[in-house]
Amino acid sequence: MIAKNGKGVFGGVALGTIKVFSDRGKVEKRFVNDISGEVQRFKDATDKAVKQLEGLYEKTKSQVGKDEAEIFEIHKMMTTDNDFQAAVENKIKMGINAEAAVFETGEDFYNRFKSLNDAYMSQRAVDVKDISQRLIKILSGEAEEMSARGEKYIIAASDLTPSQTMRLDRESIAGFVTEHGSENSHTTILARMMNIPAIIGVKGIADDIYDGKTAAIDGSSGTLYIEPNETTLKRLEDKRKKFEDERELLQKFKGRETVTKDGKKIMLYANISNMTDIDMVLANDAEGIGLFRSEFIFLESQTYPTEEEQFRVYKKAVEKMRGRRVIIRTLDIGADKQVDYFDIPKEENPALGYRAIRICLDRPYIFKTQLRAILRASAYGNAALMFPMICTVEELKKAKEILNEAKKELEEEGVPFSKGIEVGIMIETPAAALISDSLAGECDFFSIGTNDLTQYTMAVDRQNNRVMESFDIRNEAVLRLIKMTAENGHKEGIWVGICGELGADTSLTADFISWGIDELSVSPVWILELRKNILEISAK
Amino acid sequence: MKEFEYTILDKEGIHARPAGVLVKTASMFGSKITAENKGREVDMKGIFGVMSLAAKYGEKITVRAEGSDEDEAIEEIKRVLKENL
Numbered sequence: 001m002i003a004k005n006g007k008g009v010f011g012g013v014a015l016g017t018i019k020v021f022s023d024r025g026k027v028e029k030r031f032v033n034d035i036s037g038e039v040q041r042f043k044d045a046t047d048k049a050v051k052q053l054e055g056l057y058e059k060t061k062s063q064v065g066k067d068e069a070e071i072f073e074i075h076k077m078m079t080t081d082n083d084f085q086a087a088v089e090n091k092i093k094m095g096i097n098a099e100a101a102v103f104e105t106g107e108d109f110y111n112r113f114k115s116l117n118d119a120y121m122s123q124r125a126v127d128v129k130d131i132s133q134r135l136i137k138i139l140s141g142e143a144e145e146m147s148a149r150g151e152k153y154i155i156a157a158s159d160l161t162p163s164q165t166m167r168l169d170r171e172s173i174a175g176f177v178t179e180h181g182s183e184n185s186h187t188t189i190l191a192r193m194m195n196i197p198a199i200i201g202v203k204g205i206a207d208d209i210y211d212g213k214t215a216a217i218d219g220s221s222g223t224l225y226i227e228p229n230e231t232t233l234k235r236l237e238d239k240r241k242k243f244e245d246e247r248e249l250l251q252k253f254k255g256r257e258t259v260t261k262d263g264k265k266i267m268l269y270a271n272i273s274n275m276t277d278i279d280m281v282l283a284n285d286a287e288g289i290g291l292f293r294s295e296f297i298f299l300e301s302q303t304y305p306t307e308e309e310q311f312r313v314y315k316k317a318v319e320k321m322r323g324r325r326v327i328i329r330t331l332d333i334g335a336d337k338q339v340d341y342f343d344i345p346k347e348e349n350p351a352l353g354y355r356a357i358r359i360c361l362d363r364p365y366i367f368k369t370q371l372r373a374i375l376r377a378s379a380y381g382n383a384a385l386m387f388p389m390i391c392t393v394e395e396l397k398k399a400k401e402i403l404n405e406a407k408k409e410l411e412e413e414g415v416p417f418s419k420g421i422e423v424g425i426m427i428e429t430p431a432a433a434l435i436s437d438s439l440a441g442e443c444d445f446f447s448i449g450t451n452d453l454t455q456y457t458m459a460v461d462r463q464n465n466r467v468m469e470s471f472d473i474r475n476e477a478v479l480r481l482i483k484m485t486a487e488n489g490h491k492e493g494i495w496v497g498i499c500g501e502l503g504a505d506t507s508l509t510a511d512f513i514s515w516g517i518d519e520l521s522v523s524p525v526w527i528l529e530l531r532k533n534i535l536e537i538s539a540k
Numbered sequence: 541m542k543e544f545e546y547t548i549l550d551k552e553g554i555h556a557r558p559a560g561v562l563v564k565t566a567s568m569f570g571s572k573i574t575a576e577n578k579g580r581e582v583d584m585k586g587i588f589g590v591m592s593l594a595a596k597y598g599e600k601i602t603v604r605a606e607g608s609d610e611d612e613a614i615e616e617i618k619r620v621l622k623e624n625l
Contacts, residue, residue, distance in 0.1 A: 070560065071556075073560055074556050074559075077563055077564075078588065081584075081586045081587050081589075082585070082586050083589060115592050124591060308551060
C-alpha cells in the first residue's frame with residue numbers, strides 16, 4: 001500500500017481502479033509480415049468494439065434515455081461501415097500494423113467530414129475520431145472502455161480541463177485525483193456537482209505506472225491509498241457508511257417549502273453544467289435552475305452549435321423542469337474555458353481579457369443565435385436569461401439591443417416565445433457591484449457570482465495554486481459588495497440571488513438572508529442541507 | 541431497377557440520427573440500394589456514405605434499388621423517409 005496526500009476538496013470515500021487520463025497522440029507504426037493475422041486482429045477488435053458499443057447503448061438507454069443512447073448506435077454503424085472497414089484492410093494489406101491502419105483511416109475520414117461544407121456534418125468528424133480511438137485502444141490491449149462492465153474509476157490527471165470533464169462518462173467515475181488544480185478549479189466544482197470525493201495537489205499521480213491499480217480516496221482527509229490493505233479498507237468502509245447515513249437523514253427535507261422560521265420564502269435553486277445534472281437537480285428537489293452554464297454546449301462541440309441544436313437542449317431543460325424557473329446564462333467562455341474553434345489568440349491575462357459577454361458583443365452573430373434558441377425554448381417552459389461578466393450599463397444595454405433584435409426577428413417569422421422572458425445579469429465584477437444601483441433599473445434580477453467576484457476583488461487568480469491562500473471568498477470586501485448589491489437591487493424592486501459556491505456556505509446563510517438575498521443557487525448536492533439550515537433561521 | 545426522388549423536408553437535413561435509420565432500413569434488404577445527391581451516388585447501407593451526402597433541407601435525393609426485393613425496399617425506404625425527413 002502507498003498513501004499519498006493532497007488536499008481533499010470534497011468529502012466522502014471512494015473505491016475504484018485508477019485511470020490515468022491523458023490525451024493520446026499518434027500511434028506507433030510498424031511493418032508486419034503476417035498480413036492475414038493482422039487483418040484478423042482488426043476483425044476481432046471490431047467485434048469487441050461492437051460489443052462495447054452495444055453495452056453502452058443499453059446502459060445509456062436505461063439510465064439516461066433513448067435519444068442520448070442513439071449516438072452509440074451510430075458509432076456501431078460507423079465501426080462496421082463497409083467503406084471504413086475496407087479502407088483499414090487495404091492499409092493493412094500494404095503491410096502496416098492494425099493500430100496505424102485504423103489511425104490513418106480515422107484521420108482520412110475525419111478530414112473528409114471536416115471538409116464537407118456543412119456545419120453539422122463537420123461536427124460529426126469527432127465521432128470518427130472516437131470510433132478509431134476505441135479500436136486502437138482495443139488493439140493495443142488498453143483498459144476497456146470505461147463503464148462497459150460497470151467498473152468504477154478514479155480519474156487521475158494533471159488537471160482536468162472543462163472540455164475533458166465534459167467528455168467523461170459520469171456514471172463510471174468514483175472520484176478524482178489531480179496533481180494541479182485549485183479549490184475553485186473545474187475538477188473541484190465537478191466533484192461537488194457529482195457528489196464524489198476529490199483530492200487535488202497529489203504529486204506525480206498522473207503517471208502511467210498507476211494506471212489500472214486499485215485505490216481508495218478519503219476525501220475528508222485528502223488521502224489517496226494505492227492498493228490499500230485490509231485494515232485501511234475496513235476503516236474507510238466504516239467512514240463511508242457514516243457519511244452516507246448523514247446524507248440519508250437529509251432526505252426528509254425533500255418536498256418541503258424553503259422558508260425561514262419567520263416566514264420569508266427563499267428560492268432554492270441549483271447550478272448545472274451538463275444535461276445529466278438535471279437528474280441530480282430533480283433528485284435533490286431544487287426549486288429551479290439558478291445557473292445553467294450554457295457553455296457546455298459549446299465545449300462539447302467541434303464547431304459553433306447551430307440555433308436548432310441549442311434550441312433542442314434548452315427546450316429539453318425547461319421541459320424537464322416542468323414550469324420551474326431555468327436561468328440560462330449566455331455563453332461564458334474565454335479565461336479558463338477555451339474553445340478551439342473560437343480561434344482566440346493566447347492572452348497574457350485571459351481572466352482580464354476577451355471573455356464572456358465581451359466575446360458575445362464583439363461577435364453578435366454567435367450571440368444572437370444563442371438568444372434566438374433560448375427565446376424559442378421559452379415557449380415550452382419557464383426560461384430566464386442571464387448575461388455574464390457585465391461591467392457597465394452600456395454593455396447591458398447593448399446585450400439587450402441584440403436580444404430585442406432577436407425577439408423582433410422571431411415575431412416576424414411567427415415563431416412563438418415568451419414575450420415577458422426575464423433578463424438578469426451576473427454580478428461578478430467589483431464594477432458591476434459598485435454600480436448595481438444603475439444596473440438594477442435595466443434588468444429583472446441580479447445573480448452574484450462569488451468565485452469571479454472574489455478573484456476580481458481580491459486580485460487573485462483562482463487558477464493559481466501559489467496564491468490560493470489569498471483567494472478568500474469570505475473576505476469582508478467581498479461580503480460588503482454582496483450586501484451592497486442586495487440593497488441596490490431591492491431599491492429598484494428586483495430580486496437578488498447568489499449563484500456562486502459561497503451560496504452553499506451554511507455559516508453565512510443567516511447573514512445572506514438578513515441582507516435580503518432572495519435566491520440561493522448551489523450545486524444540487526447542497527440543496528437539502530441548505531434547506532434544512534434555512535428552515536432553522538430567522539430572516540430578521 | 542426501381543428509383544424515386546424525395547425532397548428533404550427536415551430543417552436539419554439528413555443528420556446522424558435519420559442517417560442511422562436509413563442505413564438500418566436499407567440493410568434489411570438484399571437488393572443493392574443507393575442514394576444520390578448533387579451527382580454523388582453512395583451505398584445506402586453504409587453510414588459514412590449516407591452522411592457524406594450532406595443532403596440539406598429542400599434538396600432532392602434519388603434512391604435506387606436493384607435486386608429481387610427492390611419493390612419492397614423502395615416502398616419501405618419511402619415510408620421511412622417520410623417519417624423521418
